[in-house]
Amino acid sequence: MTAPTITLQQLGWDDAWRRQASAYAEDGVPGRVARVDRGICSVLTQEGVVRASWGAELLDAVGADPVLTPCTGDWGIVKHWPDGPTTVEAVLPRRTSVVRATAVGTSVGQVLAANLDVVAVVAALHPEPNLSRIERLLTLAWQSGARPMVTLTKADLVGDADLVAEDVRAAAPGAEVVRCSTVTGAGIDFVRRAIGPHGTLALLGASGHGKSSLTNALVGAEVLTVRAIRADGKGRHTSVRRELLPLPGGGCVIDTPGLRGVGLQQADSGLAAAFPDVVALAAACRFTDCTHQHEPECAVLRAVETGELGVRRLESWLRLQREADWMATRSDARLRAEQHEKWKQLSKQHRTPRRAHP
Ligand SMILES: Nc1nc2c(ncn2[C@@H]2O[C@H](COP(=O)(O)OP(=O)(O)O)[C@@H](O)[C@H]2O)c(=O)[nH]1
Ligand SMILES: [Mg+2]
Ligand SMILES: [Zn+2]
Missing domain, CATH: 1.10.40.50 (Probable gtpase engc; domain 3)
Incomplete structure (x- = not known):
């Protein structure tokens, strides 16, 4: 569902990325990771979308540090091998990234999306938004290094959108707070302008708050399934994939569905x-x-x-x-454990078997 005439520049490629890429495989081409499914990346390149597995060096890097696992929004170097496979050989250092804590018991973060210019916290105006939840997501958004924004969706459903927006503003100093509706079209242009012709917007928010609807409104087509709950409560269509979608006129948007707890x-x-x-x-x-x-x-x-x-x-x-x-x-604690492990390895190496003296 990708328009055929997308340039890398429209996805955010620039001179600084080009300089960084030149340090990697000369016979590779740059591309932006649109989605990752079980170790296979869909990468947007100059030649269109390619499916790529991970190259040997990338696998080693990920083995040493899981944060380097390719994720939606990464810029990478893709290589087509003469014998068939296509691999991602390297991931360029991220400029910004949204990282959340993964499962309890580990201190390794999960990168939800990379190389963002704007991170929008998406919260519906109806039912009334949870301010503390917005503050939590804004903390993540600020920490990412991108520009934070709050999009208050479903503005068409409430009469006192102004009042609620004021409360949200007090909970979001320094971030732009926009009221939008995909029903009336309010606020969509504002969000579109904030992305610009080369920017990347990531949407953060719990399910049901209108992320997919907002994405579709920005793309101008039904690229994502909007949640529809049948009367019997079955048949929910919610994607759980994070996906980068190019926008007409340049720039792109990343929907991050399936976020329940965000640590x-x-x-x-x-x-x-x-x-x-x-x-x-x-x-x-x-x-x-x-x-x-x-x-x-x-x-x-x-x-x-x-x-x-x-x-x-x-x-x-x-x-x-x-x-x-x-x-x-x-x-x-993890650092200490790692250091202890290294020390044990070292001392094992030095504990060369001694010849028993008679
Ligand atoms: N009235 C109204 N409903 C909306 C709006 N945006 C989304 N919805 C509805 O809210 C529900 C959840 O939307 P969806 O985009 O799937 O949310 P997501 O789970 O965050 O991706 C769907 O039933 C949408 O039709 C809006 O601006 N106004
Ligand atoms: Mg959705
Ligand atoms: Zn004090």
Whole structure:
């Protein structure tokens, strides 16, 4: 369903990427990963879409660090081998990426999408959006390095969209908040302009909030199945694949379906950017290690008392902060375990069998 005349530039290819690519396989061609299914990538190249498995060097790199697993939005070098197969030989270093914590018990992150210019948190206006959930996703969006945005969907379903949008703005300082509707078309042009002719937009949000509908509106065609629940509750069509879709006129959009829980991975800079109001207040606390829960002369608690800072927002920040701290401890623990393992290997090597002395 890809238009035949898409150029790499329309997908975001530029001189800086070209320079980086020149360091890799000369007989390869650049391409952008549109989707990944069980180790096979669909890559958009100058010649169209190619299906590629992973090259030997890439497999080694992934073995050493799973974060290097190719993902939607990556730029890679694709090679056609004379004997048939097509492989991704290398993935160019990501400029930005949305990373979430994977299953409990590991501290390895999962890259949801790479090389994004804008990351939009998608939340429906009806039923009323969950502000703390928006703050969590915004933390991820800020941490990605891309420009965060909030798209409030289904604006046609509510009469007080303005009021709700104001509440969301207070929970999203520094991010653009846009009301849109795929029914009336409101806000779609605004999102389209934010992407620009070479940009990439990723959509983050729970299922049912209108990500696929928004994607279809941007693409101008039914490229994704919009969830339809039959009266008997069966027959849901929800894709679970992350997919990069080129837009008419340039730029692309990545839908990230199937996000239930979104745990934070590394989130220091993301949290600071998502909560600049709390960070500024915290700087005025008496104790530098203030936990903002019971300490005297706590500027954050004082702001809650005066109504300058909402209790909900403070609790949301404390919760995310605790989670990020916990993840940081876990990754420290992983580092220590890895170092211990290396040390064991080394000492094994040096423990050469000694000849028994008589
Ligand atoms: N009224 C209205 N319904 C919408 C809008 N956008 C999406 N929907 C509906 O919300 C449901 C979920 O939409 P979908 O795009 O599949 O959400 P996704 O799970 O986030 O991809 C579907 O029934 C859509 O028809 C909108 O702007 N207005
Ligand atoms: Mg969907
Ligand atoms: Zn404090």
